[in-house]
Amino acid sequence: MTPLVFRWPERSSSLLLPAFFALAVAVHAMAFYLFQVVYPPTASIAPPPAHVTLLTPATAENRALLSWLEHQAPRPVVIPGEPSPGIAYTPSYRTGGPPPRSTIAEVATALPWPSGLPPASRRSAPAEPTRPGIASTLRVSESLRPRAASLPATVALAPEQGSRLPTVYLAAVTAEGEISHLFLQSGSGDPALDDAAGKYLRTLSLLKAPGAPLLWGTVTLVWGAGGQTP
Secondary structure, eight states: OOOOSSOOOOOOOOSHHHHHHHHHHHHHHHHHHHHHHHSOOOOOOOOOOOOOOOOOTTSHHHHHHHHHHHHTOOOOOOOTTSOOOSOOOOOHHHHOOOOOSOOOOOOSSOOOOOOSSOGGGOOOOOOOOOOOOOOEEEEEOTTTGGGOTTSOSEESOOOSSSOOOOEEEEEEEOTTSBEEEEEEEEOOSOHHHHHHHHHHHHTOBOOOOTTOOOEEEEEEEEOOSSOOOO
16 A cells, blocks of 8 residues: 555544534524524514495484585586586676675765855745654553552653654652662663653652552653653
8 A cells, every 4th residue: 555645643533523513503502592582573463454434324423424525526527528517607797796895875965055146145044843842651561550640641851853762661669659769671772861761750759559568660761752851
């Protein structure tokens, strides 16, 4: 047998290499175990199953939504080349514009034209006769009528001009026939006239009723026209 060029040492059986392999396997197994503990696998969530929702008029909420959709539905659109759906065209000048926010009050009395006659020839127009005033009437409620026989049917109070709404007072009458309390329920529109009416009512006296409790009722003054205020 030809001897080798180099002299190789003879190897004896040793467990060093298998020990290194076993140690490497153990280290890898420990590393995989630590990764599983520190970084656990993420749980995957499955997508929700597909479902269909129908809007039926079975509930009040669905009916309200369907009504809103019907009112918000787009109007039909005329497409060129297709027949019209039957919508009549209304010009804007036929509908009219919105009314003005405020109107200017017209002058009720016209300005007089100057006379063409000389000053000496001018004659003053005769004064219009004064119309007699309409007397105001005094009315009481049903509870005060048995003791209102002494009250006058008409009074001298009347507004200076125009008509007024009736003045209504809530009155309290004592057993001596005197009006002790007055509370304005509805006025005529003229506070001064209502105040004069209250002062006038306090001067009136009803029939006496000894031992009777305080009697409540309404007194109404229906105003005339053309008279003088007190």
